[in-house]
Amino acid sequence: MSDMTHTAAKPRAERSATASMTYAIFLTAGLILLVLAPLFFYPIFLMKLLCFALFACAFNLLLGYTGLLSFGHATFFGGAAYFTAHVVKEWGFPPELGVLTGVVGAALLGLVMGYVAIRRQGIYFAMITLALSQMFFFFCLQAEFTEGEDGIQSVPRGHLFGFIDLSQSTNMYYFVLAVFLIGMVIIWRFINSPFGMILKSIRENEARATSLGYSVARYKLGAFVMSAALAGLAGGVKALVFQFATLTDVAWQMSGEVILMTLLGGIGTLIGPIFGAGLVVTLQNYLATSDFPVTIITGVVFMVCVLLFRRGIIGEFYASRLGRKLGFEHRR
Amino acid sequence: MTPLLQVSNLNAWYGESHVLHGVDMTVGEGETITILGRNGVGKTTTLRTIVGIIRERKGEIRFAGKDMASVPLHRTAHVGIGFVPEERGIFSTLTVEENLMLPPVVAEGGMSLDEIYELFPNLKERRASPGTKLSGGEQQMLAIARILRTGVKLLILDEPTEGLAPVIVQRIGEVLKKLKERGMTVLLVEQNFRFASRIADRFYLMEHGKMVANFPVGELPGRMDMLHKVLGV
Amino acid sequence: MTMIFGIPLQAFLGQLLIGLINGSFYALLSLGLAVIFGLLRVINFAHGAQYMLGAFAAMLMLQYFGISYWFALILGPIVVGLFGAFIERTMLSRLYNLDPLYGLLFTFGLALTIEGTFRYLYGSSGQPYAVPTQLAGGTNLGFMFLPIYRGWVVVVSLVACIGTWLLIEKTKLGSYLRAATENPVLVQAFGVNVPVLLTLTYGIGAGLAAFAGVLAAPIYQVSPLMGSNIIIVVFAVVVVGGMGSIMGAIVTGYMLGIAEGLTKVFYPEASNIVIFVIMAIVLLLRPAGLFGRDA
Numbered sequence: 001m002s003d004m005t006h007t008a009a010k011p012r013a014e015r016s017a018t019a020s021m022t023y024a025i026f027l028t029a030g031l032i033l034l035v036l037a038p039l040f041f042y043p044i045f046l047m048k049l050l051c052f053a054l055f056a057c058a059f060n061l062l063l064g065y066t067g068l069l070s071f072g073h074a075t076f077f078g079g080a081a082y083f084t085a086h087v088v089k090e091w092g093f094p095p096e097l098g099v100l101t102g103v104v105g106a107a108l109l110g111l112v113m114g115y116v117a118i119r120r121q122g123i124y125f126a127m128i129t130l131a132l133s134q135m136f137f138f139f140c141l142q143a144e145f146t147e148g149e150d151g152i153q154s155v156p157r158g159h160l161f162g163f164i165d166l167s168q169s170t171n172m173y174y175f176v177l178a179v180f181l182i183g184m185v186i187i188w189r190f191i192n193s194p195f196g197m198i199l200k201s202i203r204e205n206e207a208r209a210t211s212l213g214y215s216v217a218r219y220k221l222g223a224f225v226m227s228a229a230l231a232g233l234a235g236g237v238k239a240l241v242f243q244f245a246t247l248t249d250v251a252w253q254m255s256g257e258v259i260l261m262t263l264l265g266g267i268g269t270l271i272g273p274i275f276g277a278g279l280v281v282t283l284q285n286y287l288a289t290s291d292f293p294v295t296i297i298t299g300v301v302f303m304v305c306v307l308l309f310r311r312g313i314i315g316e317f318y319a320s321r322l323g324r325k326l327g328f329e330h331r332r
Numbered sequence: 333m334t335p336l337l338q339v340s341n342l343n344a345w346y347g348e349s350h351v352l353h354g355v356d357m358t359v360g361e362g363e364t365i366t367i368l369g370r371n372g373v374g375k376t377t378t379l380r381t382i383v384g385i386i387r388e389r390k391g392e393i394r395f396a397g398k399d400m401a402s403v404p405l406h407r408t409a410h411v412g413i414g415f416v417p418e419e420r421g422i423f424s425t426l427t428v429e430e431n432l433m434l435p436p437v438v439a440e441g442g443m444s445l446d447e448i449y450e451l452f453p454n455l456k457e458r459r460a461s462p463g464t465k466l467s468g469g470e471q472q473m474l475a476i477a478r479i480l481r482t483g484v485k486l487l488i489l490d491e492p493t494e495g496l497a498p499v500i501v502q503r504i505g506e507v508l509k510k511l512k513e514r515g516m517t518v519l520l521v522e523q524n525f526r527f528a529s530r531i532a533d534r535f536y537l538m539e540h541g542k543m544v545a546n547f548p549v550g551e552l553p554g555r556m557d558m559l560h561k562v563l564g565v
Numbered sequence: 566m567t568m569i570f571g572i573p574l575q576a577f578l579g580q581l582l583i584g585l586i587n588g589s590f591y592a593l594l595s596l597g598l599a600v601i602f603g604l605l606r607v608i609n610f611a612h613g614a615q616y617m618l619g620a621f622a623a624m625l626m627l628q629y630f631g632i633s634y635w636f637a638l639i640l641g642p643i644v645v646g647l648f649g650a651f652i653e654r655t656m657l658s659r660l661y662n663l664d665p666l667y668g669l670l671f672t673f674g675l676a677l678t679i680e681g682t683f684r685y686l687y688g689s690s691g692q693p694y695a696v697p698t699q700l701a702g703g704t705n706l707g708f709m710f711l712p713i714y715r716g717w718v719v720v721v722s723l724v725a726c727i728g729t730w731l732l733i734e735k736t737k738l739g740s741y742l743r744a745a746t747e748n749p750v751l752v753q754a755f756g757v758n759v760p761v762l763l764t765l766t767y768g769i770g771a772g773l774a775a776f777a778g779v780l781a782a783p784i785y786q787v788s789p790l791m792g793s794n795i796i797i798v799v800f801a802v803v804v805v806g807g808m809g810s811i812m813g814a815i816v817t818g819y820m821l822g823i824a825e826g827l828t829k830v831f832y833p834e835a836s837n838i839v840i841f842v843i844m845a846i847v848l849l850l851r852p853a854g855l856f857g858r859d860a
Contacts, residue, residue, distance in 0.1 A: 069669075116849065117848075119848050120848070120852055122664075123608045123665050126608075126669055127803065128848065130797055130800055131844055132841060132844075135842070138837050139838065142834060295678075295681030296677070296678055296685065298677050298681070299674045299678030299680075300678055301674070302670060302673060302674025302677065303656065303674040303675060303678065307659060307671065384754070405753045406758045406759060407756070408756075409756030415751075415754050423743065424747065426740055434741070434744055435756060435757075436755070438756050
């Protein structure tokens, strides 16, 4: 799987000074842009974008840094959306506890799915996660608390910490932004932690990591649960943003979408999935008004990406002359 | 003798690593040639590049006067080159006879199944068993026999005696002698020096991706010192 | 009325038959997946879409050219097989030297494109396809009523499975396929045009899926979504069976179809997840699958 992750970010110490500088500039510019964005775009669009960006980054944590392609991440995203929506609407949980419930629920689902799926690798892993996630889909279709085909509707956003009214879209936006940034920091810390380093060595040479005494299965499972929990964070928040949770979020198409976002942005790059998510969400919004089905575009983009630029947008940028000049290193 | 195979300034790469650095060699029609050399000097690579399995290559390979540069791998057999790899490549999902019958007959002069069974009686006995159920020696026989049906002119063998008992090695030597009598040209890589000296007409000595010496079997006694030094035997 | 485990025998046998029918499709599709995977090392996500294309081919041929079911049963697989061969030659073949996951992602994209196109053109609701007159009606077996067409599907799919197995195990082409599965480079060095063999294999696999699709047209509604619904179940079947053996794929397909049918009798709520549950159990007990060789 090492060739799926050819643009993995290098540890900080190895980066050149130029790169650190460039990163700092880009990071600052990005933050300013995100803070000011509601002045220029619909908050609901931005919030959707941030949720999917976090979802894609969580997915990429697994694919890009452990080489495991999950075809079942909709389970964690959509499952968390259901959990959050349910506890907020039916049990009157405040939003922060609601989202937390979603995260914990997703992590537990991740533990179960991961425990079964890590027994096989590569394409088998992909097929198993897809099948298990389809099983969860059928569970949601039949379970009572999900309210079947209708989904859980009119979920109240509530008051964050009891005093910030999230029904105001500006408040909600900054809440989502904060969650997104926290999620990104967690991912960044995770990748650069000793745990992340071991994951990387497993991805590069599993046999060697085993012979060094690491329990490969346990590390993979850890990464899987972490990725599931973060996907759940995105899903839980999404349920509050749109105030509903439906079967769409747990369907296999959603798992495919997050793969596309990651592939498009750049597998194994920290920020690539954000761009991938941005592009896909924008495209969906644009096509929402026409009767031309998004599926066709999604499918074609998938094929083109796999055939022509497997590095994705950010991966290609890093590998380009400009990217290299700015100090981004490209590993082959 | 007319050269059947003419290799000049052959270079080859495995991804980034440059393995062959200008191999020159000539194999005459009906000759048996053995390439000697230590592990890792590029002997197997030379064979695999001539066959066309390794495509990252530069330089000239002429077979019976034909330039092989643009010949795709699946046409090399048709031109008359037959290859038996080091790992023998016996197919486990095919029976002995299916293994024998697998390569398409590409030229006249190939042996019939009966002739092959005459040359290798024990293959006939085991014709219905899965190919990989045979002993190592029998598998090697099968690997050689399999090529003989096709009508190849140049038989390329990679370490045919590796890991085999002396009796079997002797059997393989006899088979190769018989093939030689039928006019077959043979190019092989061999570590078993005694075996090689019994069957070869001429030797190439290889070091660091190049041929460094080339001499007929008659000159062998006079070159033993050099061989000891280069081969470390 | 005769009862079996507290269930009327009629209902029991009826569900068993439905299970056998579903099993026939699982077997045909997982067989095609296994053949393609064996040689190309690609998990053909578009297999469901190609199955759907077969059903649509039958329906459209009838609508526009008046081509009967019987010709569609031959023409549909040929058309879809040629389409598959074209896709393999022009696109899929560029991915062989990469991680197999790219093949999965490419065929996933292909599946979405095909499905999306048919949804755009024909809407997502299903359309009926009449049972051919020769096979209409049913027969009373004494213990149950058997619709003739359903009996036909079970028999024909069994014949197709065994035929494919014979093709692979007993013919020259099959020996090329088996050998190339083990060592494509050597087979090519022997003078077999392996790239053409790969194209042919993908074409045959796609054709087999389309054949199943034509068979399915009179039983299920012809719908753009019929492929993606079934392919995920078939993936689970493949995981249970392991992709090492052709016979394994066939046997597992029928077994799981029947297991699904029986679940419908005894515990209907679980009938659409039972195969996934079995998959999880098999993975926990025997990760390589029932007939699998590679872990």
